[in-house]
Amino acid sequence: xxxxxxxxxxxxxxxxxxxxxxxxxxxxxRQIATCQAFNRNEGRNVDLxxxxxDLNPKAERTLLFVHGWxxxxxSWSNQIQHFQNDYHLVIPDLRxxxxxxxxxxxxxxxxxxxxxxxxxCVLDHARVSSATCVGxxxxxxxxxEAARMRPxxxxxxxxxxxxxxxxxxxxxxxxxxxxxxxxxxxxLFFERQTxxxxxxxxxxxxxxxxxxxxxxxxxxxADFLQSRDSFLxxxxxxxxxxxxxxxxxxxxxxxxxxxxxxxxxxxLQLYTHGNRYGSWDFANKQGNHTxxxxxxxxxxxxxxxxxxxxxxxxxxxxxxxxxxTTEVLAGAHWVHLENPQEANAIIxxxxxxxxxxxxxxxxxxxL
Numbered sequence: 359x360x361x362x363x364x365x366x367x368x369x370x371x372x373x374x375x376x377x378x379x380x381x382x383x384x385x386x387x388r389q390i391a392t393c394q395a396f397n398r399n400e401g402r403n404v405d406l407x408x409x410x411x412d413l414n415p416k417a418e419r420t421l422l423f424v425h426g427w428x429x430x431x432x433s434w435s436n437q438i439q440h441f442q443n444d445y446h447l448v449i450p451d452l453r454x455x456x457x458x459x460x461x462x463x464x465x466x467x468x469x470x471x472x473x474x475x476x477x478x479c480v481l482d483h484a485r486v487s488s489a490t491c492v493g494x495x496x497x498x499x500x501x502x503e504a505a506r507m508r509p510x511x512x513x514x515x516x517x518x519x520x521x522x523x524x525x526x527x528x529x530x531x532x533x534x535x536x537x538x539x540x541x542x543x544x545x546l547f548f549e550r551q552t553x554x555x556x557x558x559x560x561x562x563x564x565x566x567x568x569x570x571x572x573x574x575x576x577x578x579x580a581d582f583l584q585s586r587d588s589f590l591x592x593x594x595x596x597x598x599x600x601x602x603x604x605x606x607x608x609x610x611x612x613x614x615x616x617x618x619x620x621x622x623x624x625x626l627q628l629y630t631h632g633n634r635y636g637s638w639d640f641a642n643k644q645g646n647h648t649x650x651x652x653x654x655x656x657x658x659x660x661x662x663x664x665x666x667x668x669x670x671x672x673x674x675x676x677x678x679x680x681x682x683t684t685e686v687l688a689g690a691h692w693v694h695l696e697n698p699q700e701a702n703a704i705i706x707x708x709x710x711x712x713x714x715x716x717x718x719x720x721x722x723x724x725l
Contacts, residue, residue, distance in 0.1 A: 381435035383612045386411045388457070391483035393476050395453070399463035408476055409457045410450035412484050413438065417446040419713065420486045422477060422512075424504075426495020426520075427628055428559075428570055429692075430456050430616055432609065436698030437492070440706070448489065450480050452497075454624025456616040464552065468627025470503040470637035477504055478511060487511070490709070494518040494694060496628045503641070505649045514652045514712055516705055518694050521655055521670040524678045525641035532634070541583040541663045548629035551587070558589055559622040564614045566590065566622070568599040573696045574660045574689060576603045583663065604695040652681040654708045656701065658693040659686055683708055 393406045411431055421441060423434040431449040441447060453468065453476055454460035461467040477500070481489055491512050493501035498517035505512040536543045548555045559566045569590055572578045579592040593599060602610050627633050641647070655675070657666045667686065676682050685704050689696040 379439065380606060381432075381439060381609065383432035383435070383609065386413075386432075389483065391450075391480045393479035395461045395472065395476075396467065397461040397463045398466040404461040406453055406461065406476065407457070407459045408450055408453065408480055410448055410480050410484070411438075413442045413447040413449075414444075415446050415484070417444065420446040420448060420481075420484075420489040422481065422486075422489040422491050422501075423447065423449040424477065424491060424493040424497035424500050425452065425455070426493070426497040427625055428567065428617075428622065429494065429497070430613060432612060432616075433494075433692075433695065434492075435609065436695065437702060437705070440698075440702040446486070448480060448484050448486060450477070451616075452476070452500075454620070454627055457619050460620075460624035460627070462624075464624050464627050465630045466632035466636060468624070468630070468633045469640065470500060471507065471640055473500050474504045474507050478508060481511060488513050490514040490516065492516040492518070492705070495520055495691070499523060502649060502653075503637075505651050505653070506641070506646060507644075509651060512651065514654075515649065516654045516656065516708070518656045518701070519658055519661065519666065519691055521657065521666055521673060522649065522653070522675040522679060523673055524647040524675065525638045526647045526678070529635060529638045529642070531631075532629075539664050539669075543586055544583045544589050545629050546586045547589060548626050549631050549634075552626055552630060555589060555626060556621065556623045563617045563621070564610070565593075565599055567610070567613055567617070568602055569593050571602045571604070571692060571695075572690065573603045573692070576600055577662065577690070604692065648678045648680070650680065652712045653679045653683070654705065654712075655679075655682060655684045656693070656704055657684065657686050658689045658691065660689055661691045661693075663691055 388409045389412050391408045391410065393408050395404045395406045397404050423437060425431060425433050431451050434449055438447060451458040452473060489512060491501035491504050498520040501515045501517055502522045505515045532545045532549055536546065569578060582592045585591050687693050687697060687700055687704065694701040
């Protein structure tokens with residue numbers, strides 16, 4: 359009898375699955391914040407246009423979502439759909455990504471302090487005085503720095519994939535790191551041959567994005583990210599890289615279109631020596647390395663880049679975050695896209711518990 363009912367059950371399941379809304383990034387209106395920036399190479403001030411999405415502004419609490427490389431605001435699609443009815447969501451494209459402009463100096467005008475300043479500018483434009491910063495990849499490190507530098511604005515942090523990297527110890531050049539973490543070797547290519555790297559990334563933007571945005575079930579080649587002279591070289595024998603597994607075809611097209619605006623050029627600000635050293639030097643001299651706000655660190659178990667759990671211990675991240683909660687989740691680097699329901703449930707539970715303990719008037723979400 360149960361076997362006879364199986365087709366009906368499957369039909370019902372498929373109907374529910376297919377009724378779930380498909381994320382369409384094109385329907386979201388973009389706001390533009392004009393932010394002050396400085397081109398250090400040319401010694402001049404520049405006005406930037408930082409594009410961002412602003413949703414549910416009347417909600418009591420604000421979540422600021424910060425993407426990494428080579429993501430965009432729309433990579434938060436699953437979190438947008440989950441949290442947009444209960445929180446005020448502010449989701450920018452970082453300077454140099456998508457339509458957000460850049461001072462024009464990729465080597466020294468994209469330090470952590472610069473990017474934190476952009477976030478503060480966006481929140482001011484959105485009339486937000488306090489927000490929880492939710493970041494992935496480089497976006498996580500930007501959120502950690504935002505909380506460290508501006509505790510008056512950022513009340514908590516959710517860092518996905520990448521743990522807090524305090525600047526308390528000596529500066530570590532990337533060449534000193536790759537011997538321990540060989541899958542960071544590509545960063546030498548980005549740092550030392552920046553122009554060649556930009557040309558390679560820009561040559562076929564869809565191929566670049568498909569090569570990078572992979573999952574556990576659809577992984578890159580085993581030697582991906584381990585070359586000093588190419589980012590895409592390990593894909594050379596693959597004529598057509600499979601589509602991005604966690605995007606619809608329209609979402610992938612949108613990414614390609616957005617990267618066609620100004621390419622990858624300024625996005626490599628996150629990897630250049632001038633910005634990395636400048637960020638470390640500024641934070642090291644400030645000396646206030648402890649993040650006192652509540653922090654959720656959500657780490658993937660299957661990231662080919664690094665074992666972030668082990669690295670967290672080596673970095674002694676917990677020593678600098680008194681209110682740290684660490685959770686792990688199966689998945690590769692883009693774990694919040696690969697396993698969104700599980701990631702959202704972890705974040706939701708932590709937000710509820712965190713703001714329950716700090717306020718009797720927190721906003722609850724629906725799991």
